[in-house]
Amino acid sequence: MSVAQNKLPPHADFVIIGGGLAGMSTAWGLSVLGERDTVVLEKENVPGMHSSGRNAAMIRQVVPGAELLQLALSGARFFAGEAPGWQQAPPFTPGGSFLSAGRGGRDALEQNAGAATRAGVELELCGPERINEAVPCTAGGEISGGVYCPGDGVTDTDGLIQGYQAAARTGGMRLFTDCEVRHIDMHNGRVAGVQTSRGHIKTGVLVNAAGAWAGLIGSMAGAVKVELTPLRRHLYYTGALAWADQRWPYVWDVERDVYFRPESGGLLLSACDESAAEPALPLVDPAVQDLLAGKLSEVFPRLLDIPIARSWAGLRTFAPDRAFMLGHDPVLEGLYWVAALGGHGVTTSPAVGRIAAGDVSGRGAPAPAAFSPSRFT
Ligand SMILES: Cc1cc2nc3c(=O)[nH]c(=O)nc-3n(C[C@H](O)[C@H](O)[C@H](O)COP(=O)(O)OP(=O)(O)OC[C@H]3O[C@@H](n4cnc5c(N)ncnc54)[C@H](O)[C@@H]3O)c2cc1C
Known part of the structure; x- marks a missing residue:
């Protein structure tokens, strides 16, 4: 790439802060709508280095809440092949999922499964024997029942980000890496542009897709006051x-919150730990392995002595009510939020990107009210 191509343009119709799944899927959504003048600014030297590249990549349709369910279903349709602007099918291994629970969590699981069934998801309520038969290492634990969802599966998040990026680039999007947004410029009380580590760019529409840093970007801009909390989670x-x-x-006990799935010839596991963290690449806390062992001994005891070859952690960022931040800022004109995707940002990224693109460009419906940033005014 030449030096000239590396220079920020003086202006873009849409400037997106963050080259993770939120930012890249929004850029793709804008390109699907024919918006050609989009710039994505990413402070790292590659996109997807933070949460979007450090997760479990599971596509899950049985989720709590009507609005989240709709986004998850739309995501599942994308992974099944409805991917406008993509040259190839999105990366997806349709292995299905078992969600399980003990006596205490079975009602809640079956309620969410009922809502998903009514929305058209193919599901099967099942007993522990069915889960043990399909995945023998689940035998012997305190599982009272579960749900089998054959349409769930696993994606490859690197391939997913690259696919969004390639489709968006074809539509005109330009990505600038090593480009940290440091200041938001205002004119007459609305967004006018940003100052970055690589210079200045003017825009009337700024998208905050900064993941764990989204709260900091909001404060920097003088946007609605909301505390977004990054929570660290480990994978093994x-x-x-x-x-x-x-x-x-994949098998996920949603009551005790512990899961595992096939990965690279072995298994990938998580104890679904949550601890508050700073926005940064999180360090591994060796103590969390004890939490994993405790949960495995209760739910999947055959996995208790499983070897661990590698562990890492990532951040899941939440609004105080745990609903997404998706919509126009109610205080600062020109700022749009695509943030606080918590633990569902992979599954829902196709829906989030297309909704955000339609809403921010005025070419589509507004984002669901339950996700509106104006709930914090
Ligand atoms: C352990 C773990 C397991 C998970 N498993 C699943 C799963 O199985 N299924 C699922 O659906 N979801 C899962 N998730 C959740 C999912 O990974 C997140 O919801 C999603 O990746 C969030 O994407 P994002 O783009 O908002 O954030 P990020 O990927 O963090 O992207 C934000 C980007 O903004 C950039 N940025 C920040 N500040 C600036 C700045 N000032 N200037 C320029 N760039 C900036 C950052 O460098 C970063 O690249 C999991 C998460 C974790 C941590």
Whole structure:
């Protein structure tokens, strides 16, 4: 790439802060609508280095809440092949999922499953025997029942980000990496542009897709006051295991919050830990492995002595009510939020990107009211 191509343009119709799934899917959504003048600014030297590249990549349709369910279903349709502007099918391994619970969590799980069934998701309520038969290493634990969802599966998040990026680039999007937004410029009380580590760019529409940094960007801009909290979560990879069938569905006990799935010849596990963290690449806390062991001994005891070859952590960022921040800022004209995607940002990214693109460009419907940033005024 030449130096000239590396220079920020003086102006763009849409400037997106953040090259994770939120920012890239919004750029793709804008390109689907024919908006050609979009610039994505990413402070790292590659997109997807933070939450979007450090997650479990599971596509899950049985989720709590009517609005989140609609986004998850739309996401599942995308992963099944409805991907406008993509040259190839989105990366997806349709292995299915089992969500399980003990006695205490079964009612809530079945309620969410009922809502998903009414919305058209193919599901099967099942007992523990069905789960044990399909995934033998689940035997022996305190599972009272579950739900099998054959349309769930796993994506490849690197491929997903690259796919959004390629489709958006074809539509005119320009990505600038090593480009940190440091100041938001105002004119007559509305957004006028941003100052970055690579210079200045003017815009009337700024999208805050900064993940764990979205709260800081909001404060920098003088946007609606809302405390977004990044929570750290660990993942564990076992290394290759001869007995771990790579065709198994993923298994997630939603009551005790512990999951595992096939990964690179072995398994990937999480104890679904949550601890408040600074926006940064999170360090691994060795103590969390004890939490994993405790949950495995209760729910999946056959996995208790499983080897751990590698562990890492990522951040899931939440608004105080745990609903997404998706919509126009109610205080600062010209700022649009695509943030606080918590633990559902992979599954919902296709829907989030297209809704945000339609709403911010005025070419589509407004984002669901439940996600509106104006709920914090
Ligand atoms: C362990 C773990 C497991 C998960 N598993 C799943 C799962 O199985 N399924 C699922 O659906 N979701 C899952 N998630 C959630 C999902 O990963 C997130 O919701 C999603 O990645 C959030 O994307 P994002 O683009 O908002 O954030 P990010 O990917 O963090 O992107 C934000 C980007 O903004 C950039 N940025 C920040 N500040 C600036 C600035 N000032 N200037 C320029 N750039 C800036 C950052 O560098 C970063 O690249 C998981 C998350 C974790 C941590």
